[in-house]
Amino acid sequence: QVQLVESGGGLVQAGGSLRLSCAASGCTFGSYAMGWFRQAPGKEREFVATISRGGDSAYYAGSVKGRFTISKDNAKAAAYLQMNSLQPEDTAVYYCAADPDTRATVTGQFHSWGQGTQVTVAS
Numbered sequence: 001q002v003q004l005v006e007s008g009g010g011l012v013q014a015g016g017s018l019r020l021s022c023a024a025s026g027c028t029f030g031s032y033a034m035g036w037f038r039q040a041p042g043k044e045r046e047f048v049a050t051i052s053r054g055g056d057s058a059y060y061a062g063s064v065k066g067r068f069t070i071s072k073d074n075a076k077a078a079a080y081l082q083m084n085s086l087q088p089e090d091t092a093v094y095y096c097a098a099d100p101d102t103r104a105t106v107t108g109q110f111h112s113w114g115q116g117t118q119v120t121v122a123s
Contacts, residue, residue: 001026003025006114006115006117007023010119010120011120011122016086017084017085019083023078024078024098030074032053037095037108045095048081049064051079059106068082068083093116
């Protein structure tokens with residue numbers, strides 16, 4: 001069973017940066033596509049970024065493109081989300097997701113999820 005644990009969230013001023021990490025266990029990590037999603041208070045969970053199994057293809061939501069970077073380290077069984085130029089509208093709980101189906105990178109249909117980490121951006 002895949003287990004995902006996010007870390008790296010916190011409180012940051014607008015314009016600041018954070019790096020989220022997602023540690024995976026219980027899977028052959030290199031065979032999994034990874035994704036980051038977020039859910040703000042009162043809103044539905046939304047796609048942020050996904051990355052292919054080999055890490056050679058990445059996809060971003062328009063609202064974060066150019067500011068956020070997704071990456072994965074198959075040797076460390078970890079995925080990351082580098083977030084720069086953070087804005088108050090980026091405030092949300094951020095979730096890591098994994099799926100062995102590479103199509104998940106474009107469909108957003110992931111089967112394994114972490115518990116989330118809170119990111120709060122103060123204006």
